[in-house]
Amino acid sequence: MSAGITSEARLVARTIALVSDLRAYPAEVSWVEFKENNKDPQLIGKLISALSNAARLADQSFAYLVWGVRDGDHAAVGTTFQPSVEMQNNQPLELWLAQRVQPSINFTFEPIDYHGVRLVLLKIPAAPSSPVEFDRTAFIRIGSATPRLSDYPERLRALWAKLQPYVWESGLAAQFLSGDEVLARLNYAAYFDLTGQPLPDNRAGIFERLSTDRIVQRDVGGHWNITNLGAVLFAKALADFSPSIARKAVRFVAYDGASRADTVIHRQDEQRGYAAGFQGLIDYIDGLLPRNEFIGKAFREDRPLYPSIAIRELIANALIHQDMTVTGTGPLVELFADRMEITNPGQPLVSPERFLDSPPRSRNEALAALMRRMRLCEEQGTGIDKVIASVEMHQLPAPDFRTEGNAVRVVLFGPRRFAEMSPEERVRACYQHAALRYVSGQKMNNSTLRERLGIESQNASQASIIIRQALDGRLILPADPEHPRAGYVPFWAGSRP
Incomplete structure (x- = not known):
């Protein structure tokens, strides 16, 4: 496509390509529907609701209804439907529909000249903050049917689960504030510093950039709102906001022993926003x-007991992956005599066993994207890789990723000799070592596992026992069953091509 193409022509070309992609699906998906000439207003209204809700469930930004495409074979046959001239109850069709669709979404009808065939595309935004209803009833798309969403409670629950994080990030932490009040509550200088932008020399420029990143939004009468996203990231003091924000502060507690019953020797509630105070x-x-003495080639130096990069990545993960809708609690970091525990509220989106290899997913996409932009967490989801790699380099026991109640907890263990590790800890180290090797394009074998666990070569049988236990627990697989010396891979590698 030439550089001189107009924006209008580019839009037309994109729309034609979009329709071609939609037609290429072997069958109608939940967020796409084809019609020829059916222009029943009641049916269109139900489909707007059903397709919008289905799009949100399918993690799509939009749903589509296309007239002029045959349902059976998706052939482009053309349509006589003209939404701009259709009337219902003496009202233009689009206005009649808009009055009956709640919450209001910006659906649009677009006539298309598709390779000489006239089509009509209805572009429907995914449900934004609550299930989309038509005439006070929410619908859903299941196969070719359009039933009421309330008749399928499992889909309704799943839809709310998708919607709640969206609601939280875009919700308002404070409303109708003057410009001075906004700047007094937010560490806006930290925003510009962390995002690598020069601080504008005027207030209009500051608010323009803050609103672009949804830190603030314009309110009526020349006033401003601070979003939940803006407050939790850049608050000068989280306590200046509602309890739902204030309780999201990161808590740190250090004990003088290995139990929560032991004396608390340090406590801090980090009142600054996550980005400003990270x-x-x-x-x-x-x-x-605690520090360990490390003797290098020429100097002695003190190193922290736990790898700094592991602590940084795990705390960042706790911040961005927490379930903000769990009230009354926030991320917690606890330091014991023999371990460190990092806890965040909410069930994990993927199994803890898959934290290492799964693509990055977050309940709080805007928060995660902004923190990645500010380089406070990993861009490509490699944070857990770095955690495990640094733990192995420091010869520490394998970290424990687990779900406890309605929370995710990660445990970093202090130094422990191989003889002091439990069988479960040894097998966990074996699995994580195999996974780390695999994502690095290598295979685990007896030799690499011995090096990981500090087992001397004359005790190779000990590594063999651990490998057998990991195989029996279905945590690892032979890389090549017909060639035992080919090494081992994590259990999920067997499902990949």
Whole structure:
């Protein structure tokens, strides 16, 4: 496509390509529907509701209804439907529909000249904040049927689960504030510093950039709102906002023993927003960690007991993956005499066993995207890889990723000799080592596992026992069953091509 093409022509070309992609599906998917000439207003209204809700469930930004495409074979046959001239109850069709669709969504009808055939495309945004209803009833698309959403409670629950994070991030932490009040509550200088943007020399420029990243939004009468996203990231003091925001502060607690019943020797509730206070929190924790003496080639140096990169990545993960809709609690970091535990509220989106290899997913996409942009967490979801790699380099026991109640907990263990590790800990280290090797394009074998666990070569049988236990637990698989010396891979590698 030439550089001189007009924006209008580019839009037309994109629309034609979109229709071609939709026609290429072997069957109608839940968020796409084809019609020829059916222009029943009641049916169109139900389909707007059903397709919008289905799009949100399918993680699609839009749903589509196309007239002029035959349902059976998706052939482009053309249509006589003209939405711009259709009337219902003495009202233009589009207005009549808009009055009956709640919450209001910006659906649009678009006539298309598709390779000489006239089509009509209805573009429907995915449900934004609550299930989309038509005439006070929400619908859903299941196969070729359009039943009421309330008749399928499992889909209704799944839809709300998709909608709640969206609602939270775009919700309002404070409303109808003057410009001075906004700047007094937010560390806007940290926003510009962390995003690598020069600080504008006027207030209009500051608010333009903050609103672009949805930190604030314009309210009526020349006033402003601070979004939940803006407050939780850049608050000067989270306590200045409602309890639902204030309780999201990161808590740090250090004990003088291995139990929560032991004496608390340090406690800090980080009142700054996550982005504004992140480095300060990491530095504070690092300053409290026990140190080990490391002798290099020429110098002695003190190193923290736990790898700094592991702590940084795990705390960042706890911030961005927490379920913000769980009230009354936020991320918690606890330091014991023999371990560190990092807990965030909410069930994980993927199984803890798959944290290492799964593509990055977050309930809080805007928060995660902005923190990645500010380089406070990993861009490509490699944070857990770095955690496990750094743990192996420090010869520490394998971290434990687990679900406890309605929370995710990660445990980093202090140094422990191989003889002091439990069978479960040894097998967990074997699995994580195999997974880390696999994502690095390598295979685990007896030799690499011995090096990982500090087993001397004359005790190779000990590594063989651990490998057998991991095989029996279906955590690893032979890389090539016909060639035992080919090494081992994690259990999920067997499902990949």
